[in-house]
Amino acid sequence: MKVKVIDEECEKDLENSINSFLNESIDVIDIKYQVSIAINGEEQLYCFSAMIIYH
Numbered sequence: 001m002k003v004k005v006i007d008e009e010c011e012k013d014l015e016n017s018i019n020s021f022l023n024e025s026i027d028v029i030d031i032k033y034q035v036s037i038a039i040n041g042e043e044q045l046y047c048f049s050a051m052i053i054y055h
Contacts, residue, residue, distance in 0.1 A: 001029070007049040014048040027055040 004021060008014040022028065036047040 002054055004052045004054065005049065006052070007047060009046065009048070011048050014050060018050055018052070021052065029053040029055065 006014060006017045006021065008017055018031070030053045032051040032053075034049050036049070038045045038047075
């Protein structure tokens with residue numbers, strides 16, 4: 001069993017990265033998704049990540 005962690009700054013980039021990884025010949029067991037938000041002054045920073053568990 002292996003894991004792959006993918007982290008992007010926007011949802012669309014994460015979606016594209018996951019789809020690219022899933023195009024490989026792997027057997028996916030589970031995908032965990034998370035969004036983190038931080039505030040830096042007036043700016044909101046988002047972090048979209050996924051952990052793919054696979055064989």
